[in-house]
Amino acid sequence: MAGQALFQGATPLAVRMRPVSLDEVAGQRHLLRPGSPLVALADPQRQTTGSVSVILWGPPGTGKTTLAQAIARSSGRRFVELSAITAGVKDVREVMQEALTQRDLYGQSTILFMDEIHRFTKAQQDALLPGVENGWVVLIAATTENPSFSVISPLLSRSLLLTLEPLDDEDLGLLVDRAVADPRGFDGGVVLAADARAALIQMASGDARRALTALEAAAAMVAEPALGESGEITAEIVGQAVDRALLRYDRQGDEHYDVISAFIKSIRGSDVDAAIHYLARMIEAGEDPRFIARRLVISAAEDIGLADPQALQIAVAAADAVQFIGMPEGRIPLAEATAYLASTAKSNAAYLAIDRAIADVRKGGFGRVPSHLRDAHYAGAKKLGHGKGYRYPHDSDIGVVRQQYLPDPLVGRRYYEPTTHGNERDVSARLERIRKIIDGQS
Numbered sequence: 001m002a003g004q005a006l007f008q009g010a011t012p013l014a015v016r017m018r019p020v021s022l023d024e025v026a027g028q029r030h031l032l033r034p035g036s037p038l039v040a041l042a043d044p045q046r047q048t049t050g051s052v053s054v055i056l057w058g059p060p061g062t063g064k065t066t067l068a069q070a071i072a073r074s075s076g077r078r079f080v081e082l083s084a085i086t087a088g089v090k091d092v093r094e095v096m097q098e099a100l101t102q103r104d105l106y107g108q109s110t111i112l113f114m115d116e117i118h119r120f121t122k123a124q125q126d127a128l129l130p131g132v133e134n135g136w137v138v139l140i141a142a143t144t145e146n147p148s149f150s151v152i153s154p155l156l157s158r159s160l161l162l163t164l165e166p167l168d169d170e171d172l173g174l175l176v177d178r179a180v181a182d183p184r185g186f187d188g189g190v191v192l193a194a195d196a197r198a199a200l201i202q203m204a205s206g207d208a209r210r211a212l213t214a215l216e217a218a219a220a221m222v223a224e225p226a227l228g229e230s231g232e233i234t235a236e237i238v239g240q241a242v243d244r245a246l247l248r249y250d251r252q253g254d255e256h257y258d259v260i261s262a263f264i265k266s267i268r269g270s271d272v273d274a275a276i277h278y279l280a281r282m283i284e285a286g287e288d289p290r291f292i293a294r295r296l297v298i299s300a301a302e303d304i305g306l307a308d309p310q311a312l313q314i315a316v317a318a319a320d321a322v323q324f325i326g327m328p329e330g331r332i333p334l335a336e337a338t339a340y341l342a343s344t345a346k347s348n349a350a351y352l353a354i355d356r357a358i359a360d361v362r363k364g365g366f367g368r369v370p371s372h373l374r375d376a377h378y379a380g381a382k383k384l385g386h387g388k389g390y391r392y393p394h395d396s397d398i399g400v401v402r403q404q405y406l407p408d409p410l411v412g413r414r415y416y417e418p419t420t421h422g423n424e425r426d427v428s429a430r431l432e433r434i435r436k437i438i439d440g441q442s
Helices: 037-041 064-075 089-106 122-126 129-133 153-157 169-181 194-204 208-222 235-241 254-268 272-284 289-307 310-325 331-343 349-362 424-438
Strands: 053-057 078-083 110-115 137-143 159-163
Touching: 037 053, 037 064, 037 159, 053 064, 064 078, 064 110, 064 137, 078 089, 089 110, 089 122, 089 129, 089 137, 129 137, 129 153, 153 159, 169 194, 169 208, 194 208, 194 235, 208 235, 254 272, 254 289, 254 331, 272 289, 272 331, 289 310, 289 331, 289 349, 289 424, 310 331
Parallel strands: 053 137, 053 159, 078 110, 110 137
Antiparallel strands: none
């Protein structure tokens, strides 16, 4: 078959299909506008002028390595790649020395691509500073974790932070089609059915490397030497090739909303097993973990509230943890928060309270602030009677005094009605006593 050799011991498809220039890069349009820092870096006319180092922050498969290599090829700069997983301070210093030699002897600048810089220790990152500060190298660092937490401040201050976004479906489709037709890929030697193309795009979830790896695995399955020619790649073959079931989950479609709805309703209904199931579906489908974390925070405030004040703290902590450590480890705090929220006491009383108050305000039910509560700290305020008669609660032995707080039209209005669930049981009893004191009933 045409391109048969491409299936046998060749360089991985994702590597072969790497763009040779920025014009071939799919996605990241917000970083590749004319005159942008990356486009300027790729300009061969600027090789001898000062160029700013950059830190590329984004999910896997969004083109961090691709951008670095394309910039180096387009600009004519020397390209050196180090991985923080395997490189040490000695390797960094050797690269710096070689870069200095190349610049002084041959006038050629060097791009140092540092992959997974978040894995470097502080001492290892410190070793990069002289070369970056003195312009011996143009550093292009890549990270999947928030640089604010994982990159030392001196390096951050000397670099431009650029955020990469997951590729959209159009970009992924372009990459898949190019890989099928391009001589670097399968050179038209495979037939990709429409449902298989859609499956690859869906399964990739914004990750170009994942899409091309799955395509290569599927192509290998249909390229059986005994047949002498390629069969057609179908969605079923794609699913078999990547050894996982195709998830029917469109992040912009109905299934996206159905699954997140089921997730929240399972938490609200205290079914922890169902909630964990829907969490797993979203994670496996490539849902943005930050979106999941935001929904957990909302659920903690809306459905749990003061029945368990700890719930909101746990949800916010999970959101911070996901931002800090990224995926796949982020699944663990997400699962912890989900399990806690689903299994704890529930109350929507605070949620209902603010909605009732907003409804009154929108209907014009607010009235003037009582005079004794108005600001009395500016000249002339006391002449207007502002603050007159105000009772300071801390002067009371119990910290609560009889006093009107609501505007006249709303006196006696009740917005917050606590339940008897969890912590709110105690809140309810205490609030009843407080309201009686404020209203002068005791």
